[in-house]
Amino acid sequence: MYIYISLMKKKLINISFFIFLSIVISPQVIKADDLFDLGKKIFLEKGNCTTCHTLNDANSYGNVGPNLDEIKPDITRILLAVTNGIGVMPSYEGELSKAEIIAVATYVAQITN
Numbered sequence: 544m545y546i547y548i549s550l551m552k553k554k555l556i557n558i559s560f561f562i563f564l565s566i567v568i569s570p571q572v573i574k575a576d577d578l579f580d581l582g583k584k585i586f587l588e589k590g591n592c593t594t595c596h597t598l599n600d601a602n603s604y605g606n607v608g609p610n611l612d613e614i615k616p617d618i619t620r621i622l623l624a625v626t627n628g629i630g631v632m633p634s635y636e637g638e639l640s641k642a643e644i645i646a647v648a649t650y651v652a653q654i655t656n
């Protein structure tokens with residue numbers, strides 16, 4: 544039981560859960576277009592990603608973090624950064640729901656790649 548709980552706490556498990564969700568469940572529950580639109584909304588509003596990042600599609604020109612059009616992050620990289628935080632960038636765990644994190648990662652990955 545203890546081993547199970549400590550395993551569950553590992554971020555790695557969380558991330559596999561995200562990937563599982565985004566690949567297996569989300570496309571069936573939410574239409575791809577809806578996920579994309581929701582992701583854009585979160586990028587602009589609730590997530591405040593525009594404060595720090597440049598992303599042309601979002602008319603966003605923040606320069607605290609890397610230019611997302613330039614680094615073209617894949618979805619795993621975005622999920623990790625948003626979930627755990629990286630450097631100055633805060634973790635969004637608790638701030639955004641898992642579904643919202645998947646949505647914003649889907650949006651950024653699709654629009655930059």
Ligand code: HEC
Binds near residue numbers: 590609
């Ligand atoms: C307070 C400013 C800030 C906010 C808000 C912010 N970021 Fe960041 N972000 C950064 C910084 C700084 C880095 C570079 C961190 C480093 O490499 O040390 C970064 C890195 C990233 C990376 C690259 C991660 C990697 O592996 O190199 C992605 C993708 C990213 N951010 C996406 C987002 C998204 C999506 C949001 C909104 C949910 C967001 N960021 C909000 C500052 C921010």
